Amino acid sequence: MAKNKLTFEQSLARLDEIVRHLEKGDLPLSESMALFEEGTGLLSACGKMLDEAEQKVVKLRKGPDRAPVELPFEDET
Amino acid sequence: MERLTLTVTELNERIKGLLELDPLLGDVCVRGELSNYKIYPSGHHYFTLKDSESSLSCVMFRSNASKLRFRPESGMGVTAFGRVTVYPRDGKYQLYCSALIPEGTGDLQIAFEQLKEKLSKEGLFDEGHKKPLPRFPRRIAIITSSAGAAVHDMIRILGHRWPMAEVALLPVRVQGAEAPPEIVGAIRYANEFHVGDVIITGRGGGSIEDLWAFNDERVARAIYESEIPVISAVGHEPDVTIADYVADRRASTPSNAAEIAVPDWREMEALLQNLDARASQAVVGRLKRLSERLEALRAKRVLTDPAAHLDNRRIELDRMRDRLLAAQEGVLAKGKQRYVGLAASLDAMSPLRVLARGYAIAEKADGRAVRSVRDLAAGDRLRLRLADGRAQVLVETTAEGENNG
Numbered sequence: 001m002a003k004n005k006l007t008f009e010q011s012l013a014r015l016d017e018i019v020r021h022l023e024k025g026d027l028p029l030s031e032s033m034a035l036f037e038e039g040t041g042l043l044s045a046c047g048k049m050l051d052e053a054e055q056k057v058v059k060l061r062k063g064p065d066r067a068p069v070e071l072p073f074e075d076e077t
Numbered sequence: 078m079e080r081l082t083l084t085v086t087e088l089n090e091r092i093k094g095l096l097e098l099d100p101l102l103g104d105v106c107v108r109g110e111l112s113n114y115k116i117y118p119s120g121h122h123y124f125t126l127k128d129s130e131s132s133l134s135c136v137m138f139r140s141n142a143s144k145l146r147f148r149p150e151s152g153m154g155v156t157a158f159g160r161v162t163v164y165p166r167d168g169k170y171q172l173y174c175s176a177l178i179p180e181g182t183g184d185l186q187i188a189f190e191q192l193k194e195k196l197s198k199e200g201l202f203d204e205g206h207k208k209p210l211p212r213f214p215r216r217i218a219i220i221t222s223s224a225g226a227a228v229h230d231m232i233r234i235l236g237h238r239w240p241m242a243e244v245a246l247l248p249v250r251v252q253g254a255e256a257p258p259e260i261v262g263a264i265r266y267a268n269e270f271h272v273g274d275v276i277i278t279g280r281g282g283g284s285i286e287d288l289w290a291f292n293d294e295r296v297a298r299a300i301y302e303s304e305i306p307v308i309s310a311v312g313h314e315p316d317v318t319i320a321d322y323v324a325d326r327r328a329s330t331p332s333n334a335a336e337i338a339v340p341d342w343r344e345m346e347a348l349l350q351n352l353d354a355r356a357s358q359a360v361v362g363r364l365k366r367l368s369e370r371l372e373a374l375r376a377k378r379v380l381t382d383p384a385a386h387l388d389n390r391r392i393e394l395d396r397m398r399d400r401l402l403a404a405q406e407g408v409l410a411k412g413k414q415r416y417v418g419l420a421a422s423l424d425a426m427s428p429l430r431v432l433a434r435g436y437a438i439a440e441k442a443d444g445r446a447v448r449s450v451r452d453l454a455a456g457d458r459l460r461l462r463l464a465d466g467r468a469q470v471l472v473e474t475t476a477e478g479e480n481n482g
Contacts, residue, residue, distance in 0.1 A: 012345075018356065019355045053241040055242075056244070
């Protein structure tokens with residue numbers, strides 16, 4: 001559950017950790033394979049994040065309770 | 078109609094003549110700020126007079142410069158007197174300055190230097206206070222004018238490099254008296270509601286007056302107090318404002334700020350590919366080493382068949398027996414062969430075999446075989462031995478010589 005909610009940064013950090021573990025090669029094989037599987041999942045998730053990212057631009061206005069309200073950003077040039 | 082063609086010299090002389098016809102340019106009084114002030118070894122002074130919009134090349138010859146009663150420096154506001162004419166060699170017009178009067182000093186420049194000095198002493202520019210920028214910001218708060226090229230440049234570059242980051246624009250005025258309080262308000266607001274994990278504040282290029290909001294002490298303090306890291310992005314490369322000194326990171330332009338704020342996804346993709354390759358290599362290498370070990374173990378039958386070594390002993394034993402038997406047989410065969418050979422030779426040498434071919438052996442009475450005619454005399458009695466019997470014969474005559482025939 002939490003895995004799907006990792007940010008790109010967290011995913012990258014976890015990936016880095018996994019690769020280091022795998023490269024050390026001191027884990028039991030079953031754990032290595034589980035890590036590898038996790039890494040593959042993270043890689044494809046990161047790739048997907050990169051591929052599917054679409055920039056979102058908003059303009060913030062102070063709402064009635066002072067909290068920010070998002071407005072679409074229009075070209076004002 | 079034939080076209081009038083001038084040499085460059087003629088053209089410059091013509092412009093020079095035109096300028097010199099203007100009475101005002103012949104005796105002008107001009108106010109501005111000194112910049113790029115240089116005193117040459119010849120004693121002539123060269124400098125530029127400028128204001129927010131324009132600049133003017135000036136020269137003051139030694140004879141006039143020696144009468145100056147103050148030491149001119151870049152940044153000073155002055156009133157210059159002189160005449161404007163063309164310097165034909167370069168095709169440039171300039172002010173031939175006869176006198177300079179200091180006029181207060183460049184107010185903005187002085188204010189800037191004073192504030193810089195004050196804030197620096199207070200520690201607002203300390204490196205130790207500067208916060209690191211997030212490597213992968215999720216939301217970037219941009220505090221600038223919503224009109225103008227700067228905001229569009231930033232949004233475009235951010236989207237190009239790292240579209241995953243959201244951009245939240247907090248529109249403010251960036252010049253005029255209202256600008257500093259609006260910028261300060263936006264920085265504080267961004268912190269209060271944490272509208273981003275990095276702030277970019279700035280504006281596009283302009284004169285020193287246009288950029289002045291970013292030299293405002295209130296703005297400087299708001300940047301210093303911001304919990305969210307701030308990237309300053311004011312004007313062009315050479316423009317340095319107080320905001321640049323106090324910001325956690327100074328960008329030379331708004332576009333540069335966008336480049337600093339986010340990574341480039343292409344580089345990230347390459348990094349991911351590298352991690353992928355390393356992970357695969359590590360696992361494949363591991364599996365390969367393990368399977369090699371497995372193969373090596375599998376080759377040792379002792380593990381899979383405990384009786385195998387006994388079998389092997391048995392086989393060894395059988396082989397030894399075979400070799401032994403073979404050796405024994407060899408010896409017998411050789412002996413037999415030798416015996417047969419000897420028997421054959423014996424047989425060949427037997428006198429009986431000679432007699433069988435038609436020969437006879439003559440023997441004397443004492444049983445000795447006669448080998449020479451000299452052993453014989455007429456009247457000797459001999460015994461002839463033939464293959465199938467014997468006979469008594471009498472010698473009649475003897476004669477020496479081979480084959481008496």
